[in-house]
Amino acid sequence: MPIYRVQATLKTFPQRSDWTTILETEDRDRARAATNTFDGRPYPNKTYWQRLFEDDAIILIRKPIKPRITCMGRDANGVQRWWITYTNEDGIGGSHGAHGPLSAVVGDLMRSHHWYIERHRLALT
Numbered sequence: 001m002p003i004y005r006v007q008a009t010l011k012t013f014p015q016r017s018d019w020t021t022i023l024e025t026e027d028r029d030r031a032r033a034a035t036n037t038f039d040g041r042p043y044p045n046k047t048y049w050q051r052l053f054e055d056d057a058i059i060l061i062r063k064p065i066k067p068r069i070t071c072m073g074r075d076a077n078g079v080q081r082w083w084i085t086y087t088n089e090d091g092i093g094g095s096h097g098a099h100g101p102l103s104a105v106v107g108d109l110m111r112s113h114h115w116y117i118e119r120h121r122l123a124l125t
Contacts, residue, residue, distance in 0.1 A: 004031035005053040012048050013120050019051070028054075038064040049122060058123050064088055067109055075099065084109070 006023040023034045035050045052060040065088045072081040082105050087093035098105045117123055 001026050002028075002055050004028055006031055006034045006050060007053070008047045008050045010047060014049060014122065016124055032060075035060055035062050051122070061117055061122055065093055069102070069105065072097070 004023075004025050004027070005021055007019040008022050009018045009020065011018045023031060025031055031052055035052050038047050038050070046064075048063060050060075050062045051058050065086045068085045068087075070083045070085070072083050074080055079099050080101065082098045082102070083095060084098055084105070085093065085095040087095075098108065
């Protein structure tokens, strides 16, 4: 039976030594639930990233800011327009526009998330 381990960090751009194990369990559902909760501590003691391991493999990396996608209608050519907002509970974040089918917009968001993870080496163990 695999062991699930949840790690968290207070750093925006963490190094290998910045991660702390907050839960170790054999219950996958409990581990997934733990990655859905970010403590409400204020800056500078705020959790910025969490990652979930199944044995030694990372299966999930999360941050507390989730994108909110709002449809803004269609442009003159009939192409869907979207407004994407990233804000946390403190109102910190940003926004930008996108166009095209929703599946393509979500795909672009996921690619940018993966790029950020690779660029800042969040998946290094």
